[in-house]
Amino acid sequence: MSNEKTVTVIGAGLAGCEAAWQIAKRGVKVRLCEMKPEKYTPAHHSPKFSELVCSNSLRAAAVSNAIGLLKEEMRRADSLIMRAADATQVPAGGALAVDREKFSDYITKALTEHPNVEIVSGEVSSVDPDSITVIATGPLTSDPMAEYIEKELGCPGLHFFDAAAPIVDFASVNMDVAFFASRYDKGDADYINCPMDREQYDRFYTELVSAREAELKEFDKEEQGKKLTVFEGCMPIEVMARRGYDTMRYGPLKPVGITDPKTGREPYAVVQLRKENVEGTMYNIVGFQTHLTFPEQKRVFGLIPGLENATFLRYGVMHRNTYMNSPGFLAADYSTVANRKLFFAGQMTGVEGYVESAGSGLVAGINAAARALGEEGVILPRTTMLGAMAAYVSGGGVSKFTPMNANFGIVEPLPARVKGGKAAKNEALAARALSVIDEIFG
Numbered sequence: 001m002s003n004e005k006t007v008t009v010i011g012a013g014l015a016g017c018e019a020a021w022q023i024a025k026r027g028v029k030v031r032l033c034e035m036k037p038e039k040y041t042p043a044h045h046s047p048k049f050s051e052l053v054c055s056n057s058l059r060a061a062a063v064s065n066a067i068g069l070l071k072e073e074m075r076r077a078d079s080l081i082m083r084a085a086d087a088t089q090v091p092a093g094g095a096l097a098v099d100r101e102k103f104s105d106y107i108t109k110a111l112t113e114h115p116n117v118e119i120v121s122g123e124v125s126s127v128d129p130d131s132i133t134v135i136a137t138g139p140l141t142s143d144p145m146a147e148y149i150e151k152e153l154g155c156p157g158l159h160f161f162d163a164a165a166p167i168v169d170f171a172s173v174n175m176d177v178a179f180f181a182s183r184y185d186k187g188d189a190d191y192i193n194c195p196m197d198r199e200q201y202d203r204f205y206t207e208l209v210s211a212r213e214a215e216l217k218e219f220d221k222e223e224q225g226k227k228l229t230v231f232e233g234c235m236p237i238e239v240m241a242r243r244g245y246d247t248m249r250y251g252p253l254k255p256v257g258i259t260d261p262k263t264g265r266e267p268y269a270v271v272q273l274r275k276e277n278v279e280g281t282m283y284n285i286v287g288f289q290t291h292l293t294f295p296e297q298k299r300v301f302g303l304i305p306g307l308e309n310a311t312f313l314r315y316g317v318m319h320r321n322t323y324m325n326s327p328g329f330l331a332a333d334y335s336t337v338a339n340r341k342l343f344f345a346g347q348m349t350g351v352e353g354y355v356e357s358a359g360s361g362l363v364a365g366i367n368a369a370a371r372a373l374g375e376e377g378v379i380l381p382r383t384t385m386l387g388a389m390a391a392y393v394s395g396g397g398v399s400k401f402t403p404m405n406a407n408f409g410i411v412e413p414l415p416a417r418v419k420g421g422k423a424a425k426n427e428a429l430a431a432r433a434l435s436v437i438d439e440i441f442g
């Protein structure tokens with residue numbers, strides 16, 4: 001295969017397989033490089049492609065849900081991952097779950113039998129800057145490749161073992177209880193403040209220190225020993241709480257300089273929420289990086305006044321996670337700004353989740369194929385979930401860049417208010433997105 005007409009895809013995970021498929025179906029040759037079965041990451045065990053390392057769920061099915069919309073957009077763009085998921089699904093209520101073995105078999109077969117795809121086995125630790133390449137080596141990218149990306153490609157900030165705080169939907173915060181204010185009324189009132197009296201703090205503290213933590217995978221435990229010192233700066237909130245009854249009140253729950261407009265007094269403790277995106281549709285709970293299980297996060301953080309019915313757009317997580325500080329480094333077609341022949345895809349770009357990873361592979365693949373064919377690429381608008389994710393990855397939010405699940409908060413808002421509440425609004429966003437997708441891919 002000659003270099004100009006062939007695209008190299010590195011990593012046959014969710015993103016790499018989708019990218020390879022999109023390239024091959026456009027008549028361009030693909031060299032798909034995968035280090036399995038020679039070498040496995042700590043989470044991968046099967047020699048097959050697109051291995052689901054944890055849950056077998058591709059999450060909610062309905063298009064009024066952000067992840068459901070993303071899946072439908074991908075179906076309409078002829079995604080291989082969605083073909084496989086639909087063909088191998090198992091009953092799971094309102095979710096799309098798959099038989100993971102059959103799912104991987106379907107994808108492995110489709111790619112190995114494709115006449116435009118050549119499978120190359122072995123670990124890759126560098127790329128040829130003159131040929132078109134998609135790097136999709138995932139959140140557990142092998143060390144030599146991670147080093148290459150950081151040192152040779154100069155990608156700022158590869159993060160290992162990150163802890164992230166939960167993100168909630170602003171529309172679900174009870175603003176009858178919570179209020180906007182800045183400490184000492186300095187600057188704009190950018191923070192949402194959830195005030196606690198002593199009794200509420202007592203209850204929250206008691207439940208938090210005894211809440212159930214997520215299990216650590218063996219490989220995480222090993223590395224975490226090394227990492228915990230580095231992590232002092234973003235200690236899980238439950239660990240901080242266990243250090244003493246008042247530790248949180250001198251840390252992220254400090255009430256000093258904040259007056260509750262309802263009482264005219266300083267509360268006993270305050271939980272603050274910071275804007276996560278420019279539109280203010282998403283807020284993160286400041287200092288609440290956590291290792292609690294997701295149901296425990298919902299239960300215990302739901303005790304915070306104002307967050308009783310909060311919708312968690314993303315739960316706090318703590319595990320090894322390699323991702324790039326993509327804003328400014330990647331463009332909205334997932335190619336690098338410095339070398340438009342080099343693309344990245346998958347979790348490492350800052351999207352989070354199986355479907356999101358595959359979705360970024362779809363966009364990167366379409367554009368890598370266009371580059372090989374000498375055609376115009378496709379930048380999807382932010383009215384679509386695929387486009388909104390690409391815009392988030394290349395442009396970032398207002399705070400520190402962290403991996404993000406598909407959610408309606410990153411989508412361009414509707415021009416006018418929709419009557420009928422959140423469900424009607426989501427339906428309208430989905431209808432608009434799908435009509436755009438149909439225009440492009442129909």
Ligand SMILES: Cc1cc2nc3c(=O)[nH]c(=O)nc-3n(C[C@H](O)[C@H](O)[C@H](O)COP(=O)(O)OP(=O)(O)OC[C@H]3O[C@@H](n4cnc5c(N)ncnc54)[C@H](O)[C@@H]3O)c2cc1C
Nearest residue numbers: 011013014015035054055124137138142346347353354357
């Ligand atoms: C432990 C863990 C559990 C997760 N659980 C879930 C979950 O339940 N649900 C969910 O939605 N998301 C989950 N995720 C997040 C994420 O969605 C998945 O990791 C997803 O598989 C990412 O897709 P990807 O294509 O970016 O990477 P992967 O699917 O990991 O694919 C990367 C591929 O690249 C290969 N590779 C790595 N380095 C090299 C190299 N140098 N040369 C050649 N090949 C290489 C790997 O072997 C792998 O096959 C989890 C992540 C982790 C780490």
